[in-house]
Amino acid sequence: MKRVHNFSAGPATLPASVLEKAAKELVNYRDKGVSLLEMSHRSPEYTEINEQATSRLKQLLGADDDWEVLFLQGGASTQFMVVAHNFLNNSRTANYIDTGVWSSKAIKEANLFGNVYTSFSGKDGDYGHIPSNDELNFANDAVYTHFTSNNTIFGTQFQTEPDGGGAPLVCDASSDFLSRPLDMDKYGLIYAGAQKNLGPAGVTVVLVRNSFLEKQRGEAIPTILNYKTHIQKLFNTPPVFAVYMVNYVLEWIQEKGGLNAFVKINNEKADLLYGEIDKDDFYRGTVEKAARSKMNVTFRLDSEDMEKAFLSEAAKEDLVALKGHRSVGGIRASIYNACELNSVKALVDFMQKFRAKNA
Ligand SMILES: *Cc1c(COP(=O)(O)O)cnc(C)c1O
Numbered sequence: 001m002k003r004v005h006n007f008s009a010g011p012a013t014l015p016a017s018v019l020e021k022a023a024k025e026l027v028n029y030r031d032k033g034v035s036l037l038e039m040s041h042r043s044p045e046y047t048e049i050n051e052q053a054t055s056r057l058k059q060l061l062g063a064d065d066d067w068e069v070l071f072l073q074g075g076a077s078t079q080f081m082v083v084a085h086n087f088l089n090n091s092r093t094a095n096y097i098d099t100g101v102w103s104s105k106a107i108k109e110a111n112l113f114g115n116v117y118t119s120f121s122g123k124d125g126d127y128g129h130i131p132s133n134d135e136l137n138f139a140n141d142a143v144y145t146h147f148t149s150n151n152t153i154f155g156t157q158f159q160t161e162p163d164g165g166g167a168p169l170v171c172d173a174s175s176d177f178l179s180r181p182l183d184m185d186k187y188g189l190i191y192a193g194a195q196k197n198l199g200p201a202g203v204t205v206v207l208v209r210n211s212f213l214e215k216q217r218g219e220a221i222p223t224i225l226n227y228k229t230h231i232q233k234l235f236n237t238p239p240v241f242a243v244y245m246v247n248y249v250l251e252w253i254q255e256k257g258g259l260n261a262f263v264k265i266n267n268e269k270a271d272l273l274y275g276e277i278d279k280d281d282f283y284r285g286t287v288e289k290a291a292r293s294k295m296n297v298t299f300r301l302d303s304e305d306m307e308k309a310f311l312s313e314a315a316k317e318d319l320v321a322l323k324g325h326r327s328v329g330g331i332r333a334s335i336y337n338a339c340e341l342n343s344v345k346a347l348v349d350f351m352q353k354f355r356a357k358n359a
Helices: 016-025 044-061 075-087 101-110 227-232 240-255 258-277 304-316 341-358
Strands: 067-072 093-098 115-121 145-148 169-172 187-193 204-209 296-300 331-334
Touching: 016 240, 044 067, 044 204, 044 240, 044 258, 067 227, 067 240, 075 101, 075 169, 075 187, 075 204, 093 101, 101 115, 101 145, 101 169, 204 227, 240 258, 258 296, 258 341, 304 331, 304 341
Parallel strands: 093 115, 093 145, 145 169, 169 187
Antiparallel strands: 067 204, 187 204, 296 331
């Protein structure tokens, strides 16, 4: 089976071994004579998948019993609203660190429910900077401090958790979730759309602490938007097949040695690529070096015509989905967990050839 080098930002490349396993099981799931796609979400088969995925996630992150794992629908974009709806009202404030498009969208939704205190905004610097702790300001008595750990569009990433100013962190970790260990004690809630680093589109993982939920606002919350609903029981039909795929990706992460193993390999991939960009001025990184993402590597060439040529010649060598986000242009190589070192090496080889021909 031919597989190209896929640098898609999302839905993104999945481990080939996971796809093959799912393909084998698709029509007849474990000799039940039906596909998992045709089976009740209350069946013992799905219950096992749900429990396995939950325990694997908690194990990989070192999450203690205070933590709950939810597999929800609606994408990270829905969580922008749900987080705020559960914790804010007119007399409550949350800190938001604005480091890009996704942070801004989260702020827009939070403003519908309560008071947003902007701890930092990178907008004037074209979102090429990630603030250090001494650049952050905080409201008194904030319920939480929200940040976007990796900015998929601009190619920046918090190298470590920011200070929360005394409030628990709430994180949109959609595009670097499980690329490295997290300091779980600092967080109240973490959410991530699966389609970047975790599995297929259709499921959003939410990790939330019971102790953080004690700070839920007092007013009524629509049943399906209340986190407690989903903790108490499997309330409605979950995205069964997406969770099944996530479960296999989690197994694959465990087999590869867990999150510390991925820190090593993700560093190696990012170093290779940024090393090539930094060789001279032919390729130019778009963000401050200290802010660079290990997941989404963004760079530009001399002109848009040159970038077009780069993309079309790359595609001829099976290097695909390298076009930058439509809002910023340029080139973006997304090198999530499932993007193999081999693919990054092939891209670097191509970059060298393209430079030699066009410099
Ligand atoms: C892709 C992305 C989103 C949006 O996710 P949806 O699942 O499409 O709602 C939000 N935040 C970040 C950081 C992302 O990368």
